[in-house]
Amino acid sequence: QKEVEQNSGPLSVPEGAIASLNCTYSDRGSQSFFWYRQYSGKSPELIMSIYSNGDKEDGRFTAQLNKASQYVSLLIRDSQPSDSATYLCAVKNSGYALNFGKGTSLLVTP
Amino acid sequence: DAMVIQNPRYQVTQFGKPVTLSCSQTLNHNVMYWYQQKSSQAPKLLFHYYDKDFNNEADTPDNFQSRRPNTSFCFLDIRSPGLGDAAMYLCATSSGVDEQFFGPGTRLTVL
Numbered sequence: 001q002k003e004v005e006q007n008s009g010p011l012s013v014p015e016g017a018i019a020s021l022n023c024t025y026s027d028r029g030s031q032s033f034f035w036y037r038q039y040s041g042k043s044p045e046l047i048m049s050i051y052s053n054g055d056k057e058d059g060r061f062t063a064q065l066n067k068a069s070q071y072v073s074l075l076i077r078d079s080q081p082s083d084s085a086t087y088l089c090a091v092k093n094s095g096y097a098l099n100f101g102k103g104t105s106l107l108v109t110p
Numbered sequence: 111d112a113m114v115i116q117n118p119r120y121q122v123t124q125f126g127k128p129v130t131l132s133c134s135q136t137l138n139h140n141v142m143y144w145y146q147q148k149s150s151q152a153p154k155l156l157f158h159y160y161d162k163d164f165n166n167e168a169d170t171p172d173n174f175q176s177r178r179p180n181t182s183f184c185f186l187d188i189r190s191p192g193l194g195d196a197a198m199y200l201c202a203t204s205s206g207v208d209e210q211f212f213g214p215g216t217r218l219t220v221l
Contacts, residue, residue: 042215046209046210
């Protein structure tokens with residue numbers, strides 16, 4: 001069974017702080033990694049993709065990948081209340097399917 | 111704008127009454143997916159198409175069927191909905207080697 005694990009939270013951070021979301025995966029052959037944001041009652045929205053070890057930055061978001069440790073993380077700088085959502089980690093193994101974690105609920109408090 | 115469209119956004123059906131959900135895309139992507147997502151759970155892949163090649167997940171119930179008449183459209187048929195099938199149904203597309211993009215979803219209620 002190929003697993004993607006996330007802490008369900010809620011993770012609570014004050015406005016303006018850095019939110020750190022973590023994800024581990026079991027399949028060493030995984031090649032592609034994605035972070036989706038999902039607001040309550042809405043569909044997942046892709047916010048970051050990462051394919052190689054290291055950091056990838058896009059605005060306030062930084063994705064970090066460590067394939068040796070089978071670990072991928074998402075940092076959100078200057079967190080805003082509008083960032084409050086569930087963040088889904090998704091991993092592509094072989095083929096075309098994504099394997100999703102259950103998501104981490106983030107709450108940014110004013 | 112290129113997008114993934116799902117209709118209807120909300121569907122109410124009765125126990126055992128067949129229902130069809132539709133998805134269309136203007137992205138011209140080869141791959142289309144159907145996911146089921148229940149509250150506080152991860153999206154669960156039901157099946158996907160690469161062009162016309164259908165791929166069913168091993169644990170997808172026979173009650174769920176799909177059709178892809180052309181590149182742009184894909185349908186999810188639930189032949190005899192049960193109370194346990196109430197969920198958000200998500201359609202997604204991808205070019206096959208890159209990210210998946212989701213439609214807004216259809217919220218299914220079974221009475």
